[in-house]
Amino acid sequence: MRLVILGGPGAGKGTQAEKLCSNVSIPLLALGDILRAEIAGETDLGKFAVPYVEKGELVPDEILIKFIGRRLLLWDVFNGWVLEGYPRTAFQAEELDFLLNDLAQQLDWAIWLKVPIEVLLSRSIDRARSDDHPEILQRRLDLFHERTIPLLEYYEYRNKLLTVNGDQSPEQVQQELLKLIEAKG
Ligand code: AMP
Numbered sequence: 130m131r132l133v134i135l136g137g138p139g140a141g142k143g144t145q146a147e148k149l150c151s152n153v154s155i156p157l158l159a160l161g162d163i164l165r166a167e168i169a170g171e172t173d174l175g176k177f178a179v180p181y182v183e184k185g186e187l188v189p190d191e192i193l194i195k196f197i198g199r200r201l202l203l204w205d206v207f208n209g210w211v212l213e214g215y216p217r218t219a220f221q222a223e224e225l226d227f228l229l230n231d232l233a234q235q236l237d238w239a240i241w242l243k244v245p246i247e248v249l250l251s252r253s254i255d256r257a258r259s260d261d262h263p264e265i266l267q268r269r270l271d272l273f274h275e276r277t278i279p280l281l282e283y284y285e286y287r288n289k290l291l292t293v294n295g296d297q298s299p300e301q302v303q304q305e306l307l308k309l310i311e312a313k314g
Contacts, residue, residue, distance in 0.1 A: 130153060130155055130209045130237050130310075131209055131210055131212075131229070131234065131235065131236050131237050132149070132210075132211045132212070132236070132237055132238050132239070132240060132310075133211075133212045133213075133215065133216065133225075133236065133238075133239045133240070134146050134149075134211060134212070134213045134214075134239075134240050134242065135239055135240065135241045135242065135277065135280060135281070135284075136241065136242035136243075136244065136295060137244060137246075137249045137270065137273045137277070138249060138253050138266070138269045138270060138273060139244070139248075139249045139250075139252035139253035139256060140242040140243075140244045140249060140252075140295050141242055141244070141252075141295050141299060141302060142213050142214060142242060143159060143161070143162075143213060143214075144299050145240075145242060145293075145295075145299070145302055145303060145306060146159060146211050146213035148299070148303045149211055149303065149306060149307070150211050152303070152307060153307075153310075155208075155209040155210055155211060156205055156206050156209075156210050156211070157210070157211050157213060158200065158206065158210055158211070158212050158213070158215070159213040159214055160193070160212070160213065160214035160215040160217075161213075161214045162214075164178050164182055164188065165182070168182065174192070174196060177192060178192075184265065184268070185265035185266070185268040185269040185272070186268070186272070187217060187218065187272055187276065190218055190220045190221055190224070193215065193221065194220075194221060194224045194225075197212075197215060197221075197224075197225065197228070198224075198228055201228060201229075201232070202232075212225075216280060217272075217276060217277050217280075218276045218277070218280070219276075219279050219280060219283055222280050222283050222284070223283075236289060237289075238289055238290075238291045238310065238313065239280070239284035239289045239290050239291070240291050240293060240306060240309075241281055241284075241290055241291065241292045241293065242293055242295035242302070243292050243293065243294060243295050243296075244295040244296050245296060246270070248296050249270065250266075250270070253266050253269075253270075254266070291306075291309050291310070291313065293305050293306045293309060
């Protein structure tokens with residue numbers, strides 16, 4: 130199974146992706162976590178990404194597309210994956226489709242964790258992380274609206290979008306998510 134998880138900052142993407150991966154036994158690729166690890170390890174990608182991640186800006190598409198292109202070739206994700214935090218732009222989504230096409234693979238679903246904006250805001254404020262200062266938070270929300278919301282249309286048009294109510298307890302969200310995936314086969 131190949132899935133991407135979409136949602137705003139504070140939508141619960143990380144939590145749901147982790148639960149899903151352990152429930153269906155497939156590996157998780159969480160872009161934010163990968164980038165933070167690359168930054169901590171001071172790798173080339175990490176050094177490049179620092180100024181973007183620190184300001185809550187998106188790391189440029191070209192770099193991440195190249196990274197994902199190489200990462201999806203590794204054996205551990207040959208039989209499936211959950212991508213969390215990627216794609217975040219229409220360009221990344223298109224490039225992911227091209228890549229999968231080249232690999233003769235297909236995305237099964239894009240899961241949209243739908244959460245009202247005021248809930249996203251209060252959840253994000255509660256979450257203390259260095260990149261969660263108010264102005265950075267606002268920037269991440271703005272970028273989410275500008276860049277990520279259009280992805281919903283991209284996947285909807287391709288009949289790939291599954292919408293889950295993300296404004297429930299994490300357990301309820303996961304149950305709804307699993308039921309939807311099962312019902313869709
Ligand atoms: P996250 O933990 O998923 O919110 O990601 C933390 C930060 O990593 C974001 O604020 C961006 O700076 C960067 N990032 C993560 N995923 C992407 C992506 N798909 N495209 C561009 N930048 C990203």
